Amino acid sequence: MQRCRFDFRAFRWVQTMVFAIEEINSNSSLLPGVTLGYRILDSCDHVHTSLRSMLFLVNGTFSQAKANADDSAKCLSNAPVPAVIGLASSSPTRAVAQTLGPFGIPLISYFATCTCLTDKKEYPSFLRTVPSDVFQVQGLVQLVSHFGWRWVGTVGTDDDYSHYGIQAFTEQLERLGGCIAFHHTIPKAPSQAQIHAILNSLESSTAQVIIAFATEGQLLELLVEAAHRNLTSRQWVASEAWVTAKLLTIPELHPVLAGTVGFAFRGITIPGLAEFLLRVRPSPRPESVFTNMFWEELFGCKLGYKDGGDSELSSLCTGSEDLMETENSYTDVSRVRISYNVYKAVYAIAHALHQLLQCGSKEQGSDHICKTVSKFSPWQLLHYLKKVHFTNQFNEKVYFDNNGEPVPLYDIINWQKNDRGRIQFQMVGTYDGSARHGQQLKIDEGLIQWAGGHTEVSLCLNGKQL
Known part of the structure; x- marks a missing residue:
């Protein structure tokens, strides 16, 4: 198992x-x-x-x-x-x-x-x-072109999502005269040597903009090491897989990721969902196995049920711990x-x-x-x-086209530090893949907080940086 x-x-x-x-x-x-x-x-x-x-x-x-x-x-x-x-x-x-x-x-x-x-x-x-990544890729290419970023690097993971996404992004960017300075794939179980090799390349490259097609779990180790190296001068562009991932908003990563921009699916506040999530409680019933695992992981204790979780946890859960006192990606439903x-x-x-x-x-x-x-x-x-x-x-109209695809709507998100010193996901624009060309991307640049307080513009010609 x-x-x-x-x-x-x-x-x-x-x-x-x-x-x-x-x-x-x-x-x-x-x-x-x-x-x-x-x-x-x-x-x-x-x-x-x-x-x-x-x-x-x-x-x-x-x-x-x-x-x-x-x-x-x-x-x-x-x-x-x-x-x-x-x-x-x-x-x-x-x-x-x-x-x-x-x-x-x-x-x-x-x-x-x-x-x-x-x-x-x-x-x-x-x-x-x-939406299919075909629309996200089109939007990402328009985004980097909008800001004049023509000399960029890409980072991905060893899966179909990343392979297809980065391949399409590279092809479309190069057709518009952009250049890929480097591409690195994070292995599923990377060694320290592999992580260091990727970061050595990022540090030595003159490209200041990095497009990451990856999931948050596979990015975490790389980004933590980047923080240890104080690699804070890069502008990260996020795919939808990690652009709103709470896992990566830990204070240790703020110097690296504050200012990140990327594409997210349309966000909504669903009435009643927050209250429903807070009513979840553990139970000895077999169908509560995932709830019990969640409870033990969240509160760092062990339930006294036969099929309880991690036996290494010493303290027993009461089952009446208060979810309202926690703050994590489960309870954050302000805009799902x-x-x-x-x-x-x-x-x-x-x-x-x-x-x-x-x-x-x-x-x-x-x-x-x-x-x-x-x-x-x-x-x-x-x-x-x-x-x-x-x-x-x-x-919102809900339907599928002939390929089983929905209407391609995205929010453009910017990672900003708030007054409490925490990362918040600020919506700074939208992308509608079904709109006419030239009307798809809408950005309010005045709302954006950039990495290091400014935009990094990299240009290239015939594969060479200018």
Whole structure:
């Protein structure tokens, strides 16, 4: 069994899914008479673990007996799981999407952005509520061009997300006359020698702007070492994978990352979500395993349950510790982004089911109860998912294009230190990939706080710095 590092932000995504499901189940106008259920499994952000979890889901081997125990609960799907929401990373998502595709089981990702996933022949049942990197790359190229940054370096990680993103960025920037001073890939388990070699290159390069296509966990070690070296004169440009990552806002990294700019998914405040997250409590029930892990990790104690977590933790949890006294990526929901993508994925499935089950149609009479006399197959749900089109409570149109892609909307974020000495994510612009050329990128330069208090402009001609 692979040991996973517990991710508070990912746990918030999971709880947002539960919140959305409970919200729909209490909504008399959406899926009346139908109750949505769910199962949650961990991928550990690993291809093999993702495939194993997916097979458990679609084969019905996880908690099937428990699911069938309640005779009053009539399951409307022929398959154990008619749709899957996930995954976060592109490489595991590709593996799962390839496996589910031939069976027509919908897979909706909230965070896998790789352009490689747009191939409908290879991934026929894949959709996503997060824009493809093709739009983010276009926006990043426009951003660096807007500020005259033509001599830049790139840093990535050893995965599909990074490989495809940096390749596309490099090609587009060079077509506009820009130059790549260096590119480095951070290995999945880098040695100290490899970290030092990358930083030696960054220090010796005359390029002052670094575009990083990577996840926060894989960047952390490199950035900590950069702080130790006092490598603070670089302007970092963040991809959406880490631009709002609380993990990297620790005081140690402020001299390195203050002034960072980058692209983030559209942010929203979801009414009721904050209160819902704070109501989470540990329990000895088997379905609370992730909540219990979260609780032990957050409060540094051990629950006295049989399946408790880290046995090395000495103090016992009471179970009544106060979440309101904590401040971390789980409780920070002032403007959620990836969680909002999860929220939209749940509602997209609900609206597709609403159409599939003919809820509220004239044939069902005045009570508007959904048609539940016969079971449906996942491919039927996929058909309606591809056609789903609704406006949510935030006045955003939710639908998928022919490639299963959403409307490409981004916020442009700047890392700024506030009066309390903490990093805050300041929105300084927007990018709309569906707008006409020349009207896509909008930036309020007066709001930006730059690294070192100024912009670093690097130019090149014929591959040589000017």
